[in-house]
Amino acid sequence: MSAVDFYAHVAVAGEVLGAGLDAGPGAWEAALGATCLDVPGDGLLRRDYGLVEINFSPDRPGRHGQMRRGQMSCFGFGVKIQRLLYDQSPRTVPPPLLRTYGEFTPRVPFEQLRTAVLDLGRTIELDERGTSNDMYCYRVSASAARIHVVADPDPYGPGDPDPDGHQKGDVWSIDVW
Template sequence: MDELDFYVTAISAQRVLGLGMGSSLEEVTHSFGKDFVEDVHGPLLRRDYGLLEFTFHRYDRWKCCLIGVQVHRILWGDNEVIPDAVSAKYGSFSPHLAAATLSRALEARGVDLDGAARQTFSDSIKMSLVELGVEIIVLKGQDDERLQGDVWSIHLSEPKRPQLT
């Protein structure tokens, strides 16, 4: 398995190494260890493991409600930002992830980014697959052409269910 498998599996399964929405703090700690930065804002707690951020909401217990894959951090942190559990399974990661490459790999798994809702900003495009609970931020590359079309981040959350009328 390689880094592209990591990204495609995270998006298509909405899970990272078996962890997803509803996972507990203990489960994340068991998989990724105690080397993290943590902050709490009201009912939300965020654990930052470098490439990965897990956000939890306090219900009867802390439950994961968002997973952020901060692809851009590899540019500045090299592979040091990749948690050991991820690199053990997927190897080293390139500092660039082209959205076109990701799109082709997702299409091979039955996930079509062409149908994603798009929201355009001055420096990026947000593609949302609400039925999967996935948002992908792609850079326009205005400040640095080398980054044009690169994935900045991927966010996994609870899929939106269609409203019954």
């Protein structure tokens, strides 16, 4: 398996090593480990694993409508691929992902991810509401995932993109809400 396989799985299945929407912090810790940064605020919790960032809220109804008082559950998470270009420290990719998928490169061409998603039987469509001058947004069929792709790597600069930075067509992130 490869990092592209991981990204395609997230885009199609909406989960990371078995943890996804509605899962509590304990399920995410079981999947990705205990090494993370917890950022609480306004009754919410953002858990940052480097490549993967999860958002939790309290007392959210579960999949079957039951309230889980006193518990937190995931209401959204993102795979922040853009971080790999500028932070290549060993802690950026959680060890369970490295063991399962191998090396994670700092750049992922959208066409590679599109092919992998199509191979899993899904389609990808441009989401014009989420698209801007510098970022394309794509929706994966039958999934809560959105794939963000660099449209203009230097939207506010002189038009000379950094050759070591992001390029047009790089996947920026995959967000599941």
